[in-house]
Amino acid sequence: MKxxxxxxxxxxxxxxxxxxxxxxxxxxxxxxxxxxxAGGIPRHSAHTGFGARDLRxxxxxxxxxxxxxxxAAAAGADIRAGTTVTGWDGLPGAGGLHRATLTSxxxxxxxxxxxxxxxxxxxxRPRTARLVPGDRPPAVMTTGELQRRVYxxxxxxxxxxxxxxxxxxxxxxxxxxxxxxxxxVALVTDRPRHTSYAGFALxxxxxxxxxxxSSTVVRRVSGRGRLDGAExxxxxxxxxRFVPCDLLVFTGDWIPDHELxxxxxxxxxxGTRGPVVDTTLATSVPGVFAAGNLVHAAETADIAALGxxxxxxxxxxxxGSGAGQGAGRPAPEPVRLRVTxxxxxxxxxxxxxxxxxxxxxxxxxxxxxxxxxxxARLEVWQDGRRLATGVxxxxxxxxxxxxxASWTGKADPGGGPVTVRLA
Amino acid sequence: xxxxxGAGEDRxxxxxxxxxxxxxxxxxxxxxxxxxxCVLIDAANDVGTGTSKANTAILHTGFDAVPGSLESRxxxxxxxxxxxxxxxxxxxxxxxxxxxxxxxxxxxAELPAVERKAHRNGVTDVRVIxxxxxxxxxxxxxxxxxxxxxxxGESVICPxxxxxxxATQALAAGARLRLRSRVTGIRTGTAEHQVVTGTGVVRCRWxxxxxxxxxxxxxxxxxxxxxxxxxxxxxxxVFDKLARPLLSSxxxxxxxxxxxxxxxxxxxxxxxxxxxxxxDVPDRGDVATTGPGLTSLMEAGQRILPGLVAEEVxxxxxxxxxxTADRDYQIWVDGSRRYACVAGIRSTGLSASLGIAEHxxxxxxxxxxxxxxxPEPDPPVMPYIGQAGTRPYQDAARIAADPExxxxxxxxxxxxxxxxxxxxxxxLPPADTDGLRRRTRALNGRCQGFYCxxxxxxxxxxxxxxxxxxxxxRPTAAERA
Numbered sequence: 029m030k031x032x033x034x035x036x037x038x039x040x041x042x043x044x045x046x047x048x049x050x051x052x053x054x055x056x057x058x059x060x061x062x063x064x065x066a067g068g069i070p071r072h073s074a075h076t077g078f079g080a081r082d083l084r085x086x087x088x089x090x091x092x093x094x095x096x097x098x099x100a101a102a103a104g105a106d107i108r109a110g111t112t113v114t115g116w117d118g119l120p121g122a123g124g125l126h127r128a129t130l131t132s133x134x135x136x137x138x139x140x141x142x143x144x145x146x147x148x149x150x151x152x153r154p155r156t157a158r159l160v161p162g163d164r165p166p167a168v169m170t171t172g173e174l175q176r177r178v179y180x181x182x183x184x185x186x187x188x189x190x191x192x193x194x195x196x197x198x199x200x201x202x203x204x205x206x207x208x209x210x211x212x213v214a215l216v217t218d219r220p221r222h223t224s225y226a227g228f229a230l231x232x233x234x235x236x237x238x239x240x241x242s243s244t245v246v247r248r249v250s251g252r253g254r255l256d257g258a259e260x261x262x263x264x265x266x267x268x269r270f271v272p273c274d275l276l277v278f279t280g281d282w283i284p285d286h287e288l289x290x291x292x293x294x295x296x297x298x299g300t301r302g303p304v305v306d307t308t309l310a311t312s313v314p315g316v317f318a319a320g321n322l323v324h325a326a327e328t329a330d331i332a333a334l335g336x337x338x339x340x341x342x343x344x345x346x347x348g349s350g351a352g353q354g355a356g357r358p359a360p361e362p363v364r365l366r367v368t369x370x371x372x373x374x375x376x377x378x379x380x381x382x383x384x385x386x387x388x389x390x391x392x393x394x395x396x397x398x399x400x401x402x403x404a405r406l407e408v409w410q411d412g413r414r415l416a417t418g419v420x421x422x423x424x425x426x427x428x429x430x431x432x433a434s435w436t437g438k439a440d441p442g443g444g445p446v447t448v449r450l451a
Numbered sequence: 452x453x454x455x456x457g458a459g460e461d462r463x464x465x466x467x468x469x470x471x472x473x474x475x476x477x478x479x480x481x482x483x484x485x486x487x488x489c490v491l492i493d494a495a496n497d498v499g500t501g502t503s504k505a506n507t508a509i510l511h512t513g514f515d516a517v518p519g520s521l522e523s524r525x526x527x528x529x530x531x532x533x534x535x536x537x538x539x540x541x542x543x544x545x546x547x548x549x550x551x552x553x554x555x556x557x558x559x560a561e562l563p564a565v566e567r568k569a570h571r572n573g574v575t576d577v578r579v580i581x582x583x584x585x586x587x588x589x590x591x592x593x594x595x596x597x598x599x600x601x602x603x604g605e606s607v608i609c610p611x612x613x614x615x616x617x618a619t620q621a622l623a624a625g626a627r628l629r630l631r632s633r634v635t636g637i638r639t640g641t642a643e644h645q646v647v648t649g650t651g652v653v654r655c656r657w658x659x660x661x662x663x664x665x666x667x668x669x670x671x672x673x674x675x676x677x678x679x680x681x682x683x684x685x686x687x688x689v690f691d692k693l694a695r696p697l698l699s700s701x702x703x704x705x706x707x708x709x710x711x712x713x714x715x716x717x718x719x720x721x722x723x724x725x726x727x728x729x730x731d732v733p734d735r736g737d738v739a740t741t742g743p744g745l746t747s748l749m750e751a752g753q754r755i756l757p758g759l760v761a762e763e764v765x766x767x768x769x770x771x772x773x774x775t776a777d778r779d780y781q782i783w784v785d786g787s788r789r790y791a792c793v794a795g796i797r798s799t800g801l802s803a804s805l806g807i808a809e810h811x812x813x814x815x816x817x818x819x820x821x822x823x824x825x826p827e828p829d830p831p832v833m834p835y836i837g838q839a840g841t842r843p844y845q846d847a848a849r850i851a852a853d854p855e856x857x858x859x860x861x862x863x864x865x866x867x868x869x870x871x872x873x874x875x876x877x878x879l880p881p882a883d884t885d886g887l888r889r890r891t892r893a894l895n896g897r898c899q900g901f902y903c904x905x906x907x908x909x910x911x912x913x914x915x916x917x918x919x920x921x922x923x924x925r926p927t928a929a930e931r932a
Contacts, residue, residue, distance in 0.1 A: 062859060062862050063902070110858060110859075112844075112859050112862065112865070114844060114845070114865070131844050131845075131850075131857055131859065132857050132858070133850070133854035133855070133857040133858045134854070134857065135847055135850050135851055135854075135857060136845070136846075136847040136850060136857075151898050151901045151902070152901060153763070154898065154899035154900070154901065155899070156764055156765060156766045156767055156899055157763050157764050157765070157897075157899075159745050159749075159764060159767065161739065161740040161741050161742050161744070161745055161767070162739050162740060163738075163739045164738075164739075164740075164768065166884075166885075169900060169904065170898075170899070170900070170901045172898075172901035172902065173900045173901055173904040173905060176902075176904070176905035176906070177904070177905040177908070180905060181905045181908075181909055183905075247742065248739070248742070250739075252736060283763065287692075287693065287897075290693055
């Protein structure tokens with residue numbers, strides 16, 4: 029099987045890229061998704077608020093997922109749900125083509141693609157990855173599992189629930205739990221306060237009477253056979269207390285689903301833990317691009333979709349440059365300068381720039397901070413030279429901080445890496 | 452209570468094996484294959500749920516056992532038998548070899564003694580190798596190793612499939628399995644024993660005590676009481692498959708009198724295992740992990756294989772070793788009481804299981820239990836859940852014959868609907884999703900259910916989104932097309 033572009037992942041980024049690739053006339057587009065249905069995470073996010081920035085209207089998660097699945101199919105993309113990329117060595121082979129193995133109920137197939145877009149998204153780190161000790165009862169889950177159980181499986185979850193985390197998705201989990209009939213005890217966060225919208229926390233408090241217990245960590249999970257509760261510790265006082273619950277939901281703390289990217293050997297960014305991408309969203313391997321929450325875990329679905337749309341432009345340009353047309357290899361690309369964030373900033377995406385490269389998606393870089401700051405000054409440095417400054421109001425962990433891209437032209441292509449830090 | 456005695460059974464069984472761990476299932480298998488009527492009893496809802504499921508999953512050669520001990524002999528015999536059995540039953544085994552790494556001059560000075568001990572245990576291919584070769588073979592090893600001993604025969608094995616294979620074969624040979632039946636008392640008698648369980652009384656001529664952590668309790672019920680089990684908890688951490696390229700062999704510490712220490716080992720599922728800790732705990736049900744335990748393991752991992760701790764942790768768990776005051780196995784048969792005690796199998800039960808079963812069967816025959824004396828039958832062929840061989844999702848012919856083997860449900864572990872269906876329909880089906888995990892690997896991966904837990908739970912329940920399709924979403928254009 030052949031395709032001009034293989035898109036891995038049919039979430040907002042992958043589907044939006046497919047629509048745009050077809051609109052740009054980039055040739056045949058094959059979208060593979062391992063899930064049984066296209067649409068990605070919004071499929072089971074049954075609340076509203078999707079689509080504001082990319083579609084200029086507001087839809088529910090499932091409605092938003094359907095919109096993109098329908099649009100991509102209508103645009104002529106070949107969407108294969110229930111199809112897993114089970115093999116790919118990353119490097120282009122004969123004729124500059126990438127050969128990937130696809131496994132589905134239809135069998136084991138190979139596809140030769142001129143370009144590949146990785147849009148594999150992100151997941152929440154489960155309890156085990158967070159090294160929370162204690163017993164191992166069931167009823168300890170992530171929001172992803174919770175939402176699939178409730179919104180795709182129609183499951184009811186009576187009983188007391190405790191939510192670990194107090195970022196956007198944590199409040200989303202709270203709404204899901206209320207919908208499923210659970211009584212939410214509290215949201216627990218090790219941060220000094222929640223990192224979502226003030227309105228979400230107010231609604232939690234007023235409508236559902238759910239408090240946020242800040243500067244608090246889960247010390248131990250308790251319950252043999254069935255969950256009894258969790259031992260919480262106050263980080264300020266060191267005091268511990270036992271909170272009985274029937275359900276414990278670990279929310280947020282996102283990590284990119286980077287298995288395929290790493291197996292393919294593309295350069296990885298230690299901050300985002302996704303592939304290093306330049307402002308076209310190209311990775312270190314020619315013809316391989318990455319978009320969505322694989323490169324910035326996690327932004328909202330519309331931001332992921334706009335990233336996918338942006339990557340489609342880069343892919344179309346790559347295809348237009350003659351790659352895979354039988355006309356030999358494209359001209360060597362200009363050197364990429366790495367861009368990294370210094371603590372207490374955690375990461376920046378995109379995290380490479382090329383001389384003459386375009387602006388990043390939406391004309392700006394996105395960063396994550398580990399600290400709160402009412403007013404933060406960002407500085408961009410290269411080889412002891414300050415390239416730019418920026419200002420961020422209301423900087424919060426788990427939330428995007430943005431940095432303009434006007435400085436990219438000032439960076440010395442032959443110079444050292446660029447760093448972004450707080451002044 | 453006598454009213455329940457032998458409900459539906461007119462004759463007592465020849466043997467009741469108490470404990471369906473890897474040792475109990477191995478004994479039941481050996482007896483059933485010799486036409487001995489056999490009831491296998493366990494308090495849990497599945498076989499292999501105690502120490503058998505939570506260990507380091509290494510198929511030991513026995514190189515560091517106490518020379519001349521029963522453990523040494525049965526370990527050597529058992530590991531050879533199991534290596535052969537596993538290859539025929541489809542139990543995942545990888546012969547990775549092990550490197551015993553010395554980090555201090557004291558440990559380095561021990562290496563020749565360990566080598567001599569290995570040779571006395573009949574493991575003759577063990578040899579000392581220098582640091583240059585060590586780092587060539589394990590380039591990601593932390594700095595500071597002073598020397599190493601190579602044990603080429605050490606392997607990693609699937610601890611879940613092994614007791615399942617034994618139990619499956621025992622059932623096929625006519626053994627009966629009595630799960631969820633905690634033994635609360637034993638009425639010993641001259642003609643028969645009556646084993647009182649939570650689900651009724653089991654009448655039998657012989658009792659085999661393979662109750663692991665509870666073997667001293669059972670022994671006391673049989674009128675013994677000569678030993679006490681002191682549970683020793685071991686916590687372990689399983690790292691992401693992306694860590695697997697960091698090592699090629701099992702990395703062992705130089706053993707001390709107390710424990711084998713913290714090791715780093717590949718698993719047959721393609722992960723990396725770090726552990727165990729060793730801590731005496733009073734509670735025989737306490738398999739909780741602890742903050743200090745996990746922290747100490749991460750520190751050890753940082754020293755042994757620094758790249759490891761940069762990878763994600765997929766799981767952590769704890770198991771209890773059934774330690775006794777005596778270092779050696781507590782295995783004996785008392786013909787007058789028609790009782791076999793198989794206890795104190797501290798941490799080598801998986802490797803020695805077939806050797807122990809052979810030994811116990813022989814002791815029982817010597818004490819008067821009639822055996823058919825027939826040759827060993829072929830083992831059952833178990834679903835293959837290892838990483839090194841071909842899994843159903845990789846098998847084009849198998850998918851062509853049955854598309855359910857192409858429908859991956861658990862993405863992290865690449866478990867298909869076909870495999871889950873097969874496990875649910877097997878001779879020994881899982882009682883819960885944990886049982887399904889041990890049979891298929893579903894839910895065992897890095898996402899811990901973020902993607903698949905809802906579907907797997909639905910498949911287990913036989914309904915829901917897994918089989919009927921999502922409720923809230925209409926078919927997409929892609930699906931209609």
